[in-house]
Amino acid sequence: MKSEFEFIETIRRRYSLSKIGDDCAVMPKDSKTDLVMTTDLLVEDIDFRLDWTTPEFLGHKTLAVSLSDVAAMGAKPVWAMLSIGVPQKIWKTDFVEKFYDGYYRLTKKFFVEIVGGDISKTPDKIVIDSIVAGEVKRGKAVLRSTARRGDLIYVTGSLGGATAGLTLLENGVRYDDGAKIWQRNLLLKQLSPFPQIHAAQDLNEKNMATAMIDLSDGLSSDLAHLCRASKVGAKIFADKLPLHKNLRAIGKSFDKKLDYALNGGEDFELLFTVNSKKKFQFKNELKNHNFSHIGEVTANAGMIELILNEKSLVLEPKGFRHF
Amino acid sequence: MKSEFEFIETIRRRYSLSKIGDDCAVMPKDSKTDLVMTTDLLVEDIDFRLDWTTPEFLGHKTLAVSLSDVAAMGAKPVWAMLSIGVPQKIWKTDFVEKFYDGYYRLTKKFFVEIVGGDISKTPDKIVIDSIVAGEVKRGKAVLRSTARRGDLIYVTGSLGGATAGLTLLENGVRYDDGAKIWQRNLLLKQLSPFPQIHAAQDLNEKNMATAMIDLSDGLSSDLAHLCRASKVGAKIFADKLPLHKNLRAIGKSFDKKLDYALNGGEDFELLFTVNSKKKFQFKNELKNHNFSHIGEVTANAGMIELILNEKSLVLEPKGFRHF
Known part of the structure; x- marks a missing residue:
């Protein structure tokens, strides 16, 4: 279908x-x-x-x-x-x-x-x-289709929290019903996401993002959308992914947490690319923001690699889809 | 409620x-x-x-x-x-x-x-x-709130057809299933309404409409919306209402047809008001359109009268509402 x-x-x-x-x-x-x-x-x-x-x-x-x-x-x-x-x-x-x-x-x-x-x-x-x-x-909207080979890939904030929150809900935990602080943080990430408006505007005012997409379906799917639109590939480093701090408390394996970060939807963070020549300027001018460098754009159109324990795996888009 | x-x-x-x-x-x-x-x-x-x-x-x-x-x-x-x-x-x-x-x-x-x-x-x-x-x-959008006492009230096209079409559907008549021409016309009015874009733009280019609303809920309700917004009243002449030509064929009483025209929704015609001083200019410059003069704006805020057989009745808003 x-x-x-x-x-x-x-x-x-x-x-x-x-x-x-x-x-x-x-x-x-x-x-x-x-x-x-x-x-x-x-x-x-x-x-x-x-x-x-x-x-x-x-x-x-x-x-x-x-x-x-x-x-x-x-x-x-x-x-x-x-x-x-x-x-x-x-x-x-x-x-x-x-x-x-x-x-x-x-x-x-x-x-x-x-x-x-x-x-x-x-x-x-x-x-x-x-x-x-x-x-x-005029002409300054940041598109999905303008990432270039060699660009560095960043995300705002943290990943996997919204899906961990969803899992808590599926397991019967409710926000108002005696949930612990760490549970509430994860539930808030799912139920009351905060849009990255200020980060996005700072990025754009300083001309830093070559391409951008928001993480709604999940990193693996949204990065695939961006790569398809830009006719490029990407390489992502598993150990650089900023897992939500409260994922520690959920008592799941690293692989499960990685799965939340890669394939869980609704974090509503931003994924964006930056020309590698601007790396130091970027660090300097946007140091007040919580951005993580998680990978880079490659010329290998349509191929997204995940570097995990020094091995390269193919990262398939496994984020949310309705049909 | x-x-x-x-x-x-x-x-x-x-x-x-x-x-x-x-x-x-x-x-x-x-x-x-x-x-x-x-x-x-x-x-x-x-x-x-x-x-x-x-x-x-x-x-x-x-x-x-x-x-x-x-x-x-x-x-x-x-x-x-x-x-x-x-x-x-x-x-x-x-x-x-x-x-x-x-x-x-x-x-x-x-x-x-x-x-x-x-x-x-x-x-x-x-x-x-x-x-x-x-x-x-700029500044030329025609609002609901700018009708003035003495303005003439007009509608485009014809009234009651969409509700007659709906009644046919409720009675089992279907467009593709051997419906007669007059039935098809009424069904089309309900299923495939034609928006009055050209009439509206001509009215606006010639500066003719003092206020305007589209007939989606039904004349009695939509006129009430316009009167409330403009803080005026209105008088409508039953014998001037342009009943849809195929209402003749449905074999209902005049009262029923009048009810369709006044309270039936979804005709998607326009109801608009014209300064009475422009009456002749209006007739002259817009003679290519099928507009009907159906009443006038009064100072009697909130009161809508229907003139029927030389008697004045209060016209209550009986058009469509969800709740």
Whole structure:
């Protein structure tokens, strides 16, 4: 069966849709500015479960996933729209108000204006569509397709925490229900991700990222998307991956933690590439950020290698996909 | 229980969301242009049924409802995004491809560029979110809130056809299954509405509409939205309502047909107001369009009267609402 990525590629070609295929579409706004736009559909029991989250967390995450797409373009979020469909039984509760509270609080943090939306009834499950617009200097949006051989590969923050949080949820741990601090940290990474807007804007202002993508499906898949778009390959060093500090506490093997970091989705960190000639300038000018150098871009188009215990393995894309 | 309109008004005030409340949000684009944006959520078994429509019709209608919102601002549609969630069993079929075909064909008709979207899995039902952006000269978007006492009220096209089509569907008539011509016309009005983009742009270029809204919920409700926003009242003449020509064939009473025209949703015509001093200029300059003068704006804020058989009745908003 076709994956959603194959389907998108099919319609992109069939209808000549040149703006499809990055974290955001880029449109000219005025002589100095481009507009970037993203939309994310979240469906109950596919993307979230009501017994695992709170309406406020869900409102926050709804906006966060789109802000992360805007960050991946090196852009500044500006305004947002929100469509939400709920069944009658949810409409009767205070769910939607609490959801908006969580959503609204995150808009305030990044000075994003809520400009519109839609409300609908559904037969059974909640559905949400989040739409965010950002602005970036004309021609300066950071694409997936512009990584070059020899570029260094970096990620922001830490990896694997969101999937560890998901595993805790699957095992019955709940945020409000006597969870330990380390568990709460992992649950927050899953339920209330923080988009890397500031890191992305600093990177872009200093002209550092040659290409960028956000880690939503999982490093192995998202890096594959970036490599495909850039027609390059990559080499990743397992021992350089910044595992989330609370992964120590989960009592799993190193291989399992590595699996979370490589194939677990929803960390909503950024993966970006930097021209190796700028390595020292990068270190110097962005030392206030928590960036990790995890690998490099190779000329071996389509091949992603993982260097583990001095051996080179082929890293297959095993991140999240709907179909 | 609160209606969705009350809820939207609540969050608009609570969070000071000044751009909420019209058919589209209006944002500055460049020194000469404003951007208008709309989003519409469509949910299976609430907004459409798979056994009543075709994937192509559904793709067409998905875009048409948003184009109609753009038309209601007097704007020209420019680009669109589409989020779609489908269950596994639908993904396996050619539904999504046919849906995109219908959607794409309508984008071509109005030179709209598809720039992005999202694909998700759902547990059971199809959900679609349609997002369209339009452009209009700076400060020239036609709002709901600018009708003035004495303005004349017009509608484009004809009324009641979409609801008559819906009634046919409820009674088992299907488009492809030996339907008569008049039935097909009514079914098309429901399944494949045509957005009034050209009429809206002509109205705006000639500076004719003082206020405008599209007829999605139904005339009685949409006129009430416009009157509330403009702090005015209105008087509607029942004998001037342009009933859809094929309503003749459905064999219902005049009262029933009037009910379709007043309270039936989804005609996706435009309702607009014109300064009475421009009446003759309007007739002259826009004679190529099929506009009907159906009433006038009064100072009696919040009161909408229906003049029927020389009697004045109070017209309550009885159009579609989700909650």
